[in-house]
Amino acid sequence: MSSRYAKPQSLSVAGEEYRIFPLEGLDAPGDAASLPYSLKILLENLLRHAGEDFVTDDDVEALLDWDPQAEPSQEIAFVPARVLLQDFTGVPAIVDLAAMRDAMVDLGGDPAKINPLSPVELVIDHSVMVDYFGSEDALEKNTEVEIERNLERYRFLRWGQKAFDNFSVVPPGTGIVHQVNLEYLARGVFSAEVDGQRLAYPDTLVGTDSHTTMINGLGVLGWGVGGIEAEAAMLGQPVTMLIPQVVGFRLSGSLAEGATATDLVLTVTEMLRKHGVVGKFVEFFGPGLASLSLADRATIANMAPEYGATCGIFPVDQKTIDYLRLTGRDENQLALIEAYMRAMGLWHDDSAPDARYSSELGLDLGEVVPSLAGPKRPQDRIALSGAAAAFGDVLREFHELRVAPAEQADWAEEGGSPEAQPEAVHGVTVEREGQRFQLNHGAVVIAAITSCTNTSNPAVLIAAGLVARKARALGLQVKPWVKTSLAPGSKVVTEYLERTGLLADLEALGFYVVGYGCTTCIGNSGPLPDEITDAIRAGDLLVTSVLSGNRNFEGRIHQDVRANYLASPPLVVAYALAGNMGIDLASDGLGQTANGKTVYLADVWPTGEEIDALVAANVDPSMFKARYADVYTGNEVWNELPVADSERFDWPDSTYVRKPTFFDDMPASPAPLGEIIGARCLVKVSDSVTTDHISPAGAIAPDSPAGTYLVEHGVAQKDFNSYGSRRGNHEVMMRGTFANVRLRNELAPGSEGSWTTCFVDDKRMSIFDAAELYREAGEPLVVLAGKEYGTGSSRDWAAKGPSLLGVRAVIAESYERIHRSNLVGMGILPLQFLPGQSAASLGLDGEEHFDIPTIEPGQERVEVIARENGGEPVIFEAVIRIDTPNEFTYYRHGGILHYVLRRLAGSA
Structure with a gap:
């Protein structure tokens, strides 16, 4: 399929010829020059993939004709150049890929098809704990404990590094994923051989950590997604999204004496949360950019999840090039980045045209004062x-x-x-x-x-x-x-x-x-x-x-x-x-x-x-070049880990890495969607429940269901490690779902932690135990929630865990972007109360039976019936938060990975 907009041109840099897809001169509606920087990156992505089965000329025209004030409605596809993982979210992602290889064999397909098609980099950075402190040998002792605790996980990652193409692992003890990304991994501009020609295109990415947005400080477009969405991207599935609204944030002046970049980002976070930017892009512009170092910009971009935006991006300018040079990047690469950005109209200087934004707000940097945020x-x-x-x-x-x-x-x-x-x-x-x-x-x-x-x-x-x-x-x-x-x-x-x-x-x-x-x-x-x-x-x-x-x-x-x-x-x-x-x-x-x-x-x-x-x-550059010269090498312990040379993983008897049950007995074709009848409420919560509340990352309590499971499997309490480190074991994680010690479930009033009332026998018990009783009784489950449900980390287990517990739908007043997407990606139906309505306003106490009819593609609302014994039913409409046609396809298949697996097996 051809496109009348995909008109590549040649760019010559240092004797090399590159094929690029310029944004200017397109015979189309709208004004590409006045698009926000981030939308120009998306436009280039569409032009480069125009003619493929997931991009049409209508998509290109919709972006060129972008209306800043319109509510997002047009779906487009985005193909990131690479995927970034850290080990807490990366291990379960690679576990899923290993399980998909087994499932591919069960479906009669080739397991080798389950393989990353674009570069995937995993940085092991979340496993070290502060067991020792305040002494010269703290680093040595903590490192020793880290290796001892995580050997099973590290062996698995070493297998993945050998078994999968395009998959690199930065060993433990190197640094934090986002700093390593900023200082070393980011390319600025990619170049690759395609059809015998060298193609140049923007460095873009999705990452399994919500703070992937830190790279936006470098002018690289990327954001956090759940592991399940990242896995799909690895396997060639484009990220589908609605063309977003873009908020412009104008910076002026310079920071006053005594104020820091941290004080600035806490101020920006407060302002943007009040403004409301969930699901939107944020772009920073204005004369104040000149006074901010690249590190300052990255500090602001890092906290995009905290202010709720999909990204918080800065344009590429001379400071970007200076930082890349400082951190030891190759001079030829720097020349390519600058030449490409100028040729594409993406370079920022005083002559750059003003962009159109959906809304604007501003800050005089001189007004920033020393600050904290809490509690x-x-x-x-x-x-x-x-x-x-x-x-x-x-x-x-x-x-x-x-x-x-x-x-x-x-x-x-x-x-x-x-x-x-x-x-x-x-x-x-x-x-x-x-x-x-x-x-x-x-x-x-x-x-x-x-x-x-x-x-x-x-x-x-x-x-x-x-x-x-x-x-x-x-x-x-x-x-x-x-x-x-x-x-x-x-x-x-x-x-x-x-x-x-x-x-x-x-x-x-x-x-x-x-x-x-x-x-x-x-x-x-x-x-x-x-x-x-x-x-x-x-x-x-x-x-x-x-x-x-x-x-x-x-x-x-x-x-x-x-x-x-x-x-x-x-x-x-x-x-x-x-x-x-x-x-x-x-x-x-x-x-x-x-x-x-x-x-x-x-x-x-x-x-x-x-x-x-x-x-x-x-x-200076010498220290960056020296420290990153052997970034993939690792220490002696890492390099001596045994590596199995096998296409499929030989699942061990491990409490860290277990074959998940997501694909067990999966039919070649999805079953027809059906109604949800008689669902019981497992958890009822108020506003600002985070993914930390749903899927904790900290310590595992010995008297919790997860702790009990580990003890039963011979793990001493001192070796429990953390929930985050055990995300490769679904048995631990489903028991840890809703296990945060500060969770306040309204079905267990007066309590904190993983407690609920099970209406099978009207007894108070752990949420996991209640879910097991509901499963035995054949009763599906729902969650009732308030505003900003799922705020925080891009934690796929906050969707995987409820799915394994039997949750079929969540009804909330509003969602954070990543978590809503993750729910769909696990086949859970996200419903939203109508504006002005809530569980409280409708008189729902969580003791009801919930009936939700079968939904259809494109359907915007559904009528929910809540029945309580002896009372009149409460009937209310809810918005179906399956936001795009592709998302409905994922939901129909029971999840995005199920869809990708069937597609690769030739049955979708």
Whole structure:
């Protein structure tokens, strides 16, 4: 099938001829030049694939004729140039591919057809935990434990590396996936031989981590998807999407002295959450771009999931080229990137035409102030000046929940007010390592410099080192109850901290390197010292963490830490010195010198000039080239892992990697869609339930269904590892679904954790046990939810787990983009209450039986009947959130992977 729009031209760069698909001069409606940068990338993608069976001229015309104000309705296909994985989400993705090879044989097909068609890179970065800290050998010990715990997973990945083409693995101990992507993996522009000609096209990607968007800072279009969608992309299935609305964010001015890129991204996150950008693209433009380093831009792009956008992209300009040169990219590649971007009208400078946007908002960078975000959502920004007072409000609310009604009445009779209730416990005395101290509410028990958001940014890490240096010179020490850690995003970070001498200053305050990977931010904070844990539990203390991460959802950081705050690396050091979130760093000080003089934050805070001078003198291309020269090599332990040379995986008796049941007894053709009759509600939740709530990533409790399963299979508690590390075992993960310790299921009022009421026998039990009883009774299940259901990580197990438990539909007030897509991808029907309606407004308490008729392609609404014993049925309409025709195809097949498998087997 030909296309009248696909008109390739030749581009000559350094003696090489490339075939490109220019955007200008198309004989079509609309104005390509004024399209937003991100839509131009999508347009090129359509032009390059025009004439293939999934792209028509109508698609090209729809994008060229894009109406910024129109609600998205036109479906297009997007073919990413590559796929990026990390090990928590990557292991189950490769497990699925291995299981699909087995299923392909069962369907009479060729298992070799299950193979990535485009480059797939997996970075092992989520497995290291902070078991050891505050000592010179912390890195060595944590690495040793990591390898020991994860040998089964690593052996499996080594098999996958050999069994699949186009699949590369970056071994453990290298860095965080997004920083490695930014510093090394990103191409900027791809080139490949196609039909005897060398083709040049934009570097684009999808990734199984929601913070894949960090690469948007480099002008590379990409975003996070669930593992199931990424697997389909690996196997040649285009990503289908509606042409999105694009929000323009105008930046002006420059950051004031004392403000950091972290403060900026927390401000941007707050603004965009209020504006509403879920399912939309965000583009940053304006004169303020010139004052932001590439690392600053990447910091903002990283947190697109936190502000809810599909992507948060910056254009390619001279700073992009300068950064690529700084990080050791080849000069010929840099020449190609610049020439290609200029030829395609994608290069940004003062002469670039203004783009049309669906809406705009702006920020004067000079108005950004030092900030934190917390205690449980990234968008809840707090100015540093008001942090102590804000924590006071959190503590007051905590006490109101804890103090019994009778005690509240007694206090009121004595003339007290609810705002001034006495604390149930003022503190607990702790003796640890020869020190005796009082642990109080607000104690900062974790201070972690971690996460891709900030460890890719030399300015904020140098700033943290300078705070440590100045505090050390004044004789300050970190409080004895603080667990400190430094988890760089790449080994380059360690090198420039060593060059400046700042690593020694950080170590003097306990911030030793604990590993190279995503630690505290993903829930791999490791255990607190026993004495601290005992005191927290004995006093029912509301303790806190401060981390330079991007996620602080409930139960994520540590199960005993209820209030978690995101902050810049220098503020992490400052709070470790102060030791309590209730301290006003400006007026109360960080501590005292030996002669009793109070040291304030201003006394240790570095100037921009100091930071810039150290960055300029100590960060250069040689360190990037040296550190990434052997990026795929790994250490001796990794390279000595036995590798099976087999097309199909020989599934071992493992508690880490098991053959999933998704494709068991799968027929060659899908069964006709049917109605859902008599479904019972398994879980009923309110607003902002995250994928962390649905599919935890942290510790596995010994008394949980997952813990019980591991014990029954001979695993000692010390070897439980985490939910994230066991995502290759569906038995663990289905038991861990809805197992977050902070989940509040309204079907089990007054409880926290994995509890529900099972209406088979009206007993309270674990959600997993209830699902098993419903399965035995032959009753399908639904979930009732509020707004922003599934916010947070691009966690496919948040859809896989409910599917295995028997959930057939979710009815929510609204969804986050990735999770809604994942539900469809697992054959779960996402329904949405009509505007203004909710479970509460309709009087649904979750005890009803739900009937949902069979749906048809293109159907927008469905009538749901909720029947409760002895009562009148509640009949209401719900919006069917299967947003595209392709999604309906996936749903009809029982999931996207089922469809792809049948297509490759020739039966779809």
